[in-house]
Amino acid sequence: MVVSNREPYSHEYEGRKIKCFKAIGGLVTALDSVLQSTGGTWIAYGSGDADKDVVDKNDIVRMPVNNPRYNLKRIWLTKEEENDFYYGYSNQALWPLCHIVYRQPLFNVSHYNTYLNVNKKFAAAVLDIAGKEKSFVWTQDYQMCLVAKFIKEANPGIITALFWHIPWPNPEVFRICPQKIEIMEGLLSNDLLGFHIHYHCHRFLEACEQEIEAKIQWEEMSVTYKGHTTLVRPFPISIDTQNVASQANLHFVKNEIDNLPDEIDPPYEILAVGVDRIDYTKGIVEKLYAIDRFLEKYPQYQGRFVFFQQGALSRLHIKYYKEYIDRIQALTEEINWKYRCGKWYPIVLNNRRTEYYRQLALYRAADICIVSSLHDGMNLVSKEFVASNTDFKGMLILSKFTGASRELKEAILINPYDIENFADSIKEAIELSQDEKTSRVKKMQETIEENNVYKWAGKFIENLAKL
Numbered sequence: 299m300v301v302s303n304r305e306p307y308s309h310e311y312e313g314r315k316i317k318c319f320k321a322i323g324g325l326v327t328a329l330d331s332v333l334q335s336t337g338g339t340w341i342a343y344g345s346g347d348a349d350k351d352v353v354d355k356n357d358i359v360r361m362p363v364n365n366p367r368y369n370l371k372r373i374w375l376t377k378e379e380e381n382d383f384y385y386g387y388s389n390q391a392l393w394p395l396c397h398i399v400y401r402q403p404l405f406n407v408s409h410y411n412t413y414l415n416v417n418k419k420f421a422a423a424v425l426d427i428a429g430k431e432k433s434f435v436w437t438q439d440y441q442m443c444l445v446a447k448f449i450k451e452a453n454p455g456i457i458t459a460l461f462w463h464i465p466w467p468n469p470e471v472f473r474i475c476p477q478k479i480e481i482m483e484g485l486l487s488n489d490l491l492g493f494h495i496h497y498h499c500h501r502f503l504e505a506c507e508q509e510i511e512a513k514i515q516w517e518e519m520s521v522t523y524k525g526h527t528t529l530v531r532p533f534p535i536s537i538d539t540q541n542v543a544s545q546a547n548l549h550f551v552k553n554e555i556d557n558l559p560d561e562i563d564p565p566y567e568i569l570a571v572g573v574d575r576i577d578y579t580k581g582i583v584e585k586l587y588a589i590d591r592f593l594e595k596y597p598q599y600q601g602r603f604v605f606f607q608q609g610a611l612s613r614l615h616i617k618y619y620k621e622y623i624d625r626i627q628a629l630t631e632e633i634n635w636k637y638r639c640g641k642w643y644p645i646v647l648n649n650r651r652t653e654y655y656r657q658l659a660l661y662r663a664a665d666i667c668i669v670s671s672l673h674d675g676m677n678l679v680s681k682e683f684v685a686s687n688t689d690f691k692g693m694l695i696l697s698k699f700t701g702a703s704r705e706l707k708e709a710i711l712i713n714p715y716d717i718e719n720f721a722d723s724i725k726e727a728i729e730l731s732q733d734e735k736t737s738r739v740k741k742m743q744e745t746i747e748e749n750n751v752y753k754w755a756g757k758f759i760e761n762l763a764k765l
Contacts, residue, residue: 299427300340301420301445302438303384305370306330307361308346316348318363320654327678329438331538332755334367341423343380344372373423375416382412384441385615392440395475396464397579397673401618405476414444417484421448428456434762437488439463444484459490459762461533464675466498469505482510486523489765492533492758494675494701499530531761534701535676536754539685539747546658546686554659564642566604568728570666573657573679576609576649578622581670581697581714583629586645588670588720590633593644596725600637603728605668606646608660623649661686666727668695669702670714676701680709681746690736693727705745708738 306326308319320326333340344350344357349372353359357374360366375383386409394401420442424435430453437445437460446458462485472478482505485491493499499519507514512523519530545551562569570589574580589605609626613619627647634643661667667683677700684694684706696702696709703711712723730738 299338299424299433299435300329300333300438301424301435301442302329302340302342303388303441305342305344305346305349305372306333306340307363307370308344309348309352309359310346311348316352319346319651320362327537327682328535328751328754330362331541331751334362334365335752337368339369339371339427341371341373341420341427343375343384350374371423371427373419375419379412379416381615382406382409383416385613387413388441389613389616391475392443392481393464393579395471396440396467398465398467398471399579399672401578403474407476410477413441414480417442417444418448421445421452424449424456425452428453430455432456434759435459436461436758443481446487447484450487457762457765458488459492459758460485460488461492461535461758462498462675463494463535465673466493466501466505468501469508472505473509478505478509482506483523486512486521486526486528488528490529490531490758490762492531494532494534495704496532498675499532502530529761529765531758533754533758534705534749535678536746536749536751537678537681537685538752539681539743539750542658542682542685543688545655546662547688548655551655551658551662554656555663558659558663562604562606562646564604564644564646566642567602568599568604568665569663570603570605570668570724571660571664572605572607572609572668572670573660573683574607574609574669575612576619576623576626577612578618579672579674581672582607582609582626583622584672584714584717584720585668585670586626586629586633587717588714588724589644590636591717591721592724593633593637595721599725599728600644601639601642604642604644604646606648606660608648608652608657610651611649657682658686661692662689664692666693666695666724668724669697669700670695670712670720671697671700672714674700674702678702680706684739684742684746687739687743690732690739693730693735693738694742695723695727705749706742708741 358369358371361370390404394403432455434457506512506521512521521528630645637644661683669680680702694709697714698711710723712720
């Protein structure tokens with residue numbers, strides 16, 4: 299069983315018709331591929347406005363729609379639960395706590411109490427399916443910190459693991475969390491705890507050493523707390539490389555590539571793309587500053603270069619996210635006004651939800667893909683871009699502050715806070731010779747093919763089997 303807040307697919311009304319959408323993000327990209335191969339059940343919050351209309355009496359629907367391979371069991375939350383659990387404690391406390399982007403967390407005890415109760419609700423859904431049988435439950439991410447604790451209290455025989463998809467903060471940062479002990483006790487109820495990279499594992503072990511009375515085994519990377527041992531391991535998450543590459547070469551993706559010049563309003567010779575959920579950790583504002591500086595510093599690219607930002611809106615109930623979206627919009631308008639000449643302007647924003655095949659078309663058509671996260675656990679957009687780049691047309695510009703930068707070393711690596719160097723890196727990516735580009739992309743493709751999503755899942759399960 300997989301347990302997460304975000305569902306892999308949502309059903310929503312478009313007029314009177316119900317349409318199924320695949321969620322955007324690293325968690326879904328990775329785990330949907332695994333469950334389609336293994337079968338099983340995915341338990342998640344049903345967020346689509348048509349979700350209740352397609353499930354059976356047990357709140358289950360088979361997914362994916364066109365080729366059902368596993369059960370999606372949906373959990374229903376009230377508006378208050380969604381607000382306090384998701385928009386409150388998860389994304390105004392834990393999210394800024396774990397990302398070093400200098401955004402102060404908001405700790406509200408009412409939000410935490412709802413977070414606790416919603417975690418109990420997810421645990422109850424697991425127990426309804428598992429009963430007293432021995433099962434393997436794989437919970438996902440920072441919204442599910444306490445689920446394993448409630449599962450183990452009811453059925454100690456269930457093997458539980460959690461993969462933490464975002465960075466783990468250093469101990470000095472983590473110690474400000476008023477619920478730090480409860481969070482750590484919940485996480486240490488798991489038999490296996492996974493992070494993207496060694497660095498995050500070490501920071502978690504340091505936090506355990508400083509905050510609780512536990513036995514830390516540094517060599518074997520484990521924590522024994524109240525008689526229970528939790529293994530702590532790095533598992534760099536990845537994608538289904540071959541599947542992405544094959545989808546990127548489908549005829550309707552190629553048709554979409556041909557149609558892009560008509561769909562992107564300003565004319566261009568050089569197309570740069572960004573594909574991000576709109577979030578202050580993704581460095582979208584810094585990306586816009588860098589493009590402004592690039593066009594200012596290298597005016598020969600004015601009238602030739604267009605940047606297309608595909609950005610899924612998220613967390614609009616949080617005031618800071620609304621303000622961030624307004625800031626992106628205002629900055630885009632300012633830069634476009636500054637450089638506009640006839641029909642040409644440099645930046646196009648698209649916040650509409652888009653089909654996955656169109657995202658692949660953007661990757662294929664792009665001369666540059668820019669990933670400028672200020673802090674990111676991994677970032678799978680970078681890997682999807684590399685995998686879909688089957689003709690070696692495009693080059694990746696990648697933030698050093700992503701987990702992916704540890705693997706994709708042939709990308710042009712940037713510090714997104716260094717706007718001057720960032721601007722120079724855009725020029726470097728454009729002017730890279732085709733031979734150099736091909737060589738770099740091939741090496742990155744070999745890396746992600748060798749460490750694909752199945753190897754990620756396999757290593758995780760292999761470590762569990764040793765318990």
